[in-house]
Amino acid sequence: MPPTLPINLPPHLSINFLRSYLSAGRLDRARELFDKIPHPDLRSLTVLISAYTKQGHPKESISLYWKLRREKDLKPDRLVLLSVAKACGRSLDLDKAKGIHEEAIKFGFDSDLLLGNVLVDTYGKCGFSEGARRVFDDLPERDVVSWTSLVAAYVNCRLPIEALQSFRDMLSSGTKPNSVTLSTVLRVCSELKALNPGREIHCFVLRNGIEEDAFISSGLADVYANCSSIRQARIVFDSIPRKDIVSWIVILTAYFSDGNSGEALKLFQLMKSEGVAMSSASWNCMISGFAQNGRAEQAFEMLAQMQRLGFKPNKITAASILPACADLESLRGGREIHGYIIRHKFVDDLVVMTALVLMYAKCGDLDKSRGVFSQMPRKDTVAWNIMILANSMHGFGKEALSLFRRMVDSGVRPNSVTFTVVLSGCSHSRLVDEGRSIFNSMSKDHELRPDADHHACMVDILCRAGHLEEAYEFIQSMPMEPIASAWGALLASCKVYKNVELGKIAADHLFEIEPENPGNYILLSNMLVAAKMWDEASKVRTLMRDRMRGRGIAKVPGCSWIQIKNKVYTFVKGDDRNARRDEVCGFLKEMGKKMKLEGYLPDTDYVLQDVDREEKEDTLCSHSEKLAVAFGVLNLNGESVIRVFKNLRICGDCHNAIKFMAKIIGVQIIVRDNVRFHHFRDGSCSCRDLW
Numbered sequence: 001m002p003p004t005l006p007i008n009l010p011p012h013l014s015i016n017f018l019r020s021y022l023s024a025g026r027l028d029r030a031r032e033l034f035d036k037i038p039h040p041d042l043r044s045l046t047v048l049i050s051a052y053t054k055q056g057h058p059k060e061s062i063s064l065y066w067k068l069r070r071e072k073d074l075k076p077d078r079l080v081l082l083s084v085a086k087a088c089g090r091s092l093d094l095d096k097a098k099g100i101h102e103e104a105i106k107f108g109f110d111s112d113l114l115l116g117n118v119l120v121d122t123y124g125k126c127g128f129s130e131g132a133r134r135v136f137d138d139l140p141e142r143d144v145v146s147w148t149s150l151v152a153a154y155v156n157c158r159l160p161i162e163a164l165q166s167f168r169d170m171l172s173s174g175t176k177p178n179s180v181t182l183s184t185v186l187r188v189c190s191e192l193k194a195l196n197p198g199r200e201i202h203c204f205v206l207r208n209g210i211e212e213d214a215f216i217s218s219g220l221a222d223v224y225a226n227c228s229s230i231r232q233a234r235i236v237f238d239s240i241p242r243k244d245i246v247s248w249i250v251i252l253t254a255y256f257s258d259g260n261s262g263e264a265l266k267l268f269q270l271m272k273s274e275g276v277a278m279s280s281a282s283w284n285c286m287i288s289g290f291a292q293n294g295r296a297e298q299a300f301e302m303l304a305q306m307q308r309l310g311f312k313p314n315k316i317t318a319a320s321i322l323p324a325c326a327d328l329e330s331l332r333g334g335r336e337i338h339g340y341i342i343r344h345k346f347v348d349d350l351v352v353m354t355a356l357v358l359m360y361a362k363c364g365d366l367d368k369s370r371g372v373f374s375q376m377p378r379k380d381t382v383a384w385n386i387m388i389l390a391n392s393m394h395g396f397g398k399e400a401l402s403l404f405r406r407m408v409d410s411g412v413r414p415n416s417v418t419f420t421v422v423l424s425g426c427s428h429s430r431l432v433d434e435g436r437s438i439f440n441s442m443s444k445d446h447e448l449r450p451d452a453d454h455h456a457c458m459v460d461i462l463c464r465a466g467h468l469e470e471a472y473e474f475i476q477s478m479p480m481e482p483i484a485s486a487w488g489a490l491l492a493s494c495k496v497y498k499n500v501e502l503g504k505i506a507a508d509h510l511f512e513i514e515p516e517n518p519g520n521y522i523l524l525s526n527m528l529v530a531a532k533m534w535d536e537a538s539k540v541r542t543l544m545r546d547r548m549r550g551r552g553i554a555k556v557p558g559c560s561w562i563q564i565k566n567k568v569y570t571f572v573k574g575d576d577r578n579a580r581r582d583e584v585c586g587f588l589k590e591m592g593k594k595m596k597l598e599g600y601l602p603d604t605d606y607v608l609q610d611v612d613r614e615e616k617e618d619t620l621c622s623h624s625e626k627l628a629v630a631f632g633v634l635n636l637n638g639e640s641v642i643r644v645f646k647n648l649r650i651c652g653d654c655h656n657a658i659k660f661m662a663k664i665i666g667v668q669i670i671v672r673d674n675v676r677f678h679h680f681r682d683g684s685c686s687c688r689d690l691w
Contacts, residue, residue, distance in 0.1 A: 019047060040068070042077050049083040053090055061087035062096050078109050082118055089122035097122050101135065110138060117145045124153025129162070147173075148181040151188075160188045164197060177204075179213050186219030190226045198223035202236075214240060218247045225254030248276060249285045256289030261298070264289055280311050288320035296324035300333075313340065315349045322355040326362035329645050329672075332566065334359045338372075350376070354383045361390030364643040364670045364677060381407075381415055389421040394677040395686045397429025404438070416448060423457035427464055428676055428687065435461040452478075456486040463493035468502055484513045491520065495527040503527050507540075515547055560624035560646040564635045571627040584630045585622075591630070595660040602653055625654045625671060633665055646673045659683050 034040060034048050045068065052061040065084045068074040076084075081104055088097035101119055104110050116139045123132035132153035139146060147170040154163035167185045170177065177185070182201060189198040202220050205211050217240045224233035237243070237251040248271050255264035268286055272278065283306040290299035303321055306313065313321075318341050325334035338356060346352045353376050360369035373379070373387045384407040391400040404422045407414060419442055426435035439458050442448045450458075455478050462471035471490055475482050487509045494503030507524040514520065521544035528537035561570045592600075625646050632642035650673040662669045663683035671678045679686035 039072075042074075042080050045074070046079045046083050049080065049087065053083065053087040058087035058090035059093070062091065062093065066099075076103065076107060078112050078115050081107075081109060082115055085115065085118045085122050089118075089125040092126050094123075094126040094128055097126050097128070098131070101131070111140050113139060113141060113143065113146070117143075117149050120146065120149040120153055124149065124156045127157050129153055129157040129159055132157075142173075142175070144175055144178050144181065147175055148178065148184060151181060152184050155184060155188060160192050163188045164192070164194065179210065179216055182210075183215045183219050186216070186223055189223045190219070193227050195223070195227040195229065198227065211239065212241055214242060214244045214247055218244075218250045221247070221254065222250050225250070225257060228258070230254055230258050230260070243276070245277065245279055245282060249282060252282075252285050252289065256285075256293060259293060261290060261293045261295055265298075278309070278311070280306075280314055280317065283311055284314075284316045284320050287317060287324075291320055291324040291327070294327060296327040299324040315346050315352050318346055319349075319352045319355045322352075322359045326359045328568075329363050329561075329643075330563065331360075331363040331365060331643065332563065334363055347375070348377065350378055350380060350383065354386055357383065357390065358386045361386070361393065364645075364672055366390060366394045366396075366677070366679075379410075379412065381412055381418065384412055385415075385417050385421055388418065388425065392421050392425030392428060394679065395428045397425040397427075397431050397434075400425030400429075401431065401434055401438075414446060414448075416451065416454075419446075419448065419450070420453055420457060423454060423461065427457060427460040430465045430688075432461055432465045432467065452480050452483045453485070455480070456483055456489065459486045460489040463489045466493070466497055468493060468497060468499050472502060472505070482509070484510060484517075487513065488520070491523055495523060495530075498527075498531065500527060500531050500533070511543075518544055518548060521547075556647065558624045558646065558648045560628035560644055562628045562632050562642070562644050564632070569628070569631060571624040571631070573622050573624050580631070580634070581627075583634065584627055587630050587634060588626060591661060591664070594664050595657065598660055598664065600657060600660045602657075623651060623654050625650055625673075626657060629658055629661060629669055629671070632669075633661070633667070636667065640667055642667060642669045644669070644671045646671065649673050649675055650678065655685065655689070659685055 031048065034044060037044065045064075049061040049064060052058065052064070062084060065074075065076075065080070069076075081100060085097065085100050085104075088094075088100055097119070100122075104112070104115055104119065109115050116135055119135045120132045123129070123135065132150060136142070136146060136150045147166065151163050151166050151170070154160070154166060164185065167177070167181070167188075170181070182205065186198065186201060188194070189201065198220065201223075205213075205216055205220070210216060217236055221233040221236045224230070224236060233251060233254050237247060240247055248267075252264050252267055252271075255261070255267065264286070268282075271282070276282075283302060286302045287299050287306070290296070290302060299321060303313065303317070306317070318337055322334065322337055325331075325337060334356075337359075341347060341352060341356065353372060357369050357373045357376075360366070360372060369387070369390050373383070376383060384403065388400045388403045388407070391397075391403060400422050404414070404418065407418070419438065422438055423435055426432075426438065435458060439450060439454065442450050442454065455474075459471050459474055459482075462468075462474060468490065471493070475486055475490065478486070487506045491503055491506035491510060494500070494506060503524060507520055510517070510520040521540055525537045525540040525544075528534075528540065557572055559570060559572050561568050563569075625644060628644040628646075629642060632644060636642070650671055655678065658669055658671060658678075658680050660683065662680040669680040671680070676687065
């Protein structure tokens with residue numbers, strides 16, 4: 001501990017005491033000493049400002065500087081200005097950075113190379129690329145740090161093309177890049193998927209014998225991976241003599257991005273066998289990779305291994321595993337992760353909370369999703385998009401519209417995804433005028449050009465509302481080639497509204513765009529059967545068989561599932577393997593009698609086989625969603641909500657039947673099909689029968 005503070009120390013002694021306090025970690029005592037010096041010298045000020053910045057208090061550094069400028073008319077030197085400029089960069093305070101730039105000009109340091117480099121870097125960190133360029137251009141001479149700082153500034157300002165051009169200008173000037181420059185530019189090449197510039201840098205690295213630099217080699221591997229050159233990425237990785245954890249994570253991420261989870265797992269096992277020092281980052285990479293590739297169960301296995309080996313899950317772990325919960329529709333697992341987030345105080349993390357909002361929405365608990373969103377202290381564009389999407393997929397179009405308006409009013413700028421999800425909400429709720437208004441506002445109010453997906457959403461809005469001719473005209477007037485989802489929306493709605501001729505036109509286009517999609521053939525065939533056009537339906541089925549023959553493509557069977565406690569129970573039409581199937585079928589027969597007393601009539605139009613009505617009614621009873629709902633009722637155990645998931649669109653008869661079941665039993669039944677969520681309560685559905 002430094003000695004007790006003497007009074008009226010001369011400057012050359014006061015700085016020694018100041019450094020003594022700082023080395024002991026007593027920043028408070030150092031400030032106390034500094035404030036007692038009648039005329040502090042610039043060395044003492046520089047030392048204290050630097051200490052504040054290094055210890056995470058850059059705003060105190062800036063405040064101290066301006067306090068002395070006001071109260072003691074301090075005239076700074078280049079080292080003081082350097083220290084304050086760095087503090088501005090750390091605190092991301094653009095206004096104060098501009099002030100320090102003005103101070104540098106005022107006191108004649110605007111030509112100083114070291115200070116100029118720091119100001120370029122500071123402006124870049126503050127997102128002010130114009131300021132960074134201005135300082136750079138005003139420098140009478142530039143070194144490798146100057147150029148590297150300019151490139152990094154453009155990267156920080158998300159201007160990758162300008163960053164790459166600055167690097168080319170650097171080479172043209174004859175300045176040789178260092179490892180920091182190359183690592184920075186490689187990030188740009190990776191982001192832009194610029195394979196040729198990446199190869200040029202690779203050649204430069206080989207010519208200059210710096211291929212053993214782990215950071216550069218990792219950057220090269222990342223470029224090749226993002227440019228889908230996985231083989232070349234692996235060659236670069238294998239050539240690194242001393243691989244660090246970053247190198248391993250880069251190549252693991254590359255394999256996951258390429259969809260090759262198996263090779264990633266082999267590499268991870270090799271990594272462990274070679275004694276590489278594992279970290280939470282490596283485990284998070286595996287958890288995230290499996291989750292993103294639809295391997296949710298393997299993601300959970302990795303999480304379990306991570307914890308068994310003593311690694312503590314962090315914020316990134318939580319954000320990575322939540323999508324796996326959503327993919328498995330594991331509300332129970334998601335709730336456990338939520339509890340972990342609360343216990344470990346991750347609730348202020350924007351990424352974690354956004355993932356939590358999406359998990360609850362995909363698992364069928366919209367109320368909880370809304371609750372988490374409302375508690376978020378800060379919301380960015382992604383968070384708003386997720387909450388709008390949640391309401392859209394659950395069929396609450398008006399709420400989605402209200403959220404969109406709140407988002408705009410709060411100053412958060414919507415992006416292309418925002419309009420896709422809000423238009424989807426309009427579609428599911430038959431909000432035609434509102435949809436038109438939102439679509440037109442993209443270019444008019446938000447300077448965004450509608451793409452093919454936005455046009456397809458608008459087609460869907462018109463189709464679901466029954467405006468089929470207008471939708472067809474809209475498709476024909478699109479400024480780009482219509483995508484499959486636009487024609488698919490028209491075909492599906494033609495079946496609902498029994499417009500066979502327009503349905504044929506839509507189907508013909510779909511057969512050209514995606515000839516191997518059996519769903520389009522089946523949809524048209526079913527439409528023709530319903531219209532009693534048997535010969536044409538038979539031709540469509542024959543066409544489908546001819547095109548599918550030898551390709552291993554077949555109609556996906558309907559499948560529904562429900563989670564009871566920790567176990568998932570799956571139901572398929574005609575599957576007799578469930579031990580309680582007789583009990584389920586008996587329950588449905590009894591429920592059918594009660595439903596008919598309430599006014600339910602089985603809609604046998606959904607049975608396409610040529611059998612008598614009684615047999616058709618029995619066939620309807622075996623639909624997978626009815627079986628899953630019945631099983632949920634038999635296992636309620638005091639719960640007030642039943643959640644069922646289906647891989648295909650729910651059939652019209654099942655939709656009607658579940659409305660009656662929810663009313664008779666007095667519970668809420670939520671069914672998620674491959675289009676949206678249906679909330680059945682008191683004899684009605686949230687979709688208002690418009691799905």
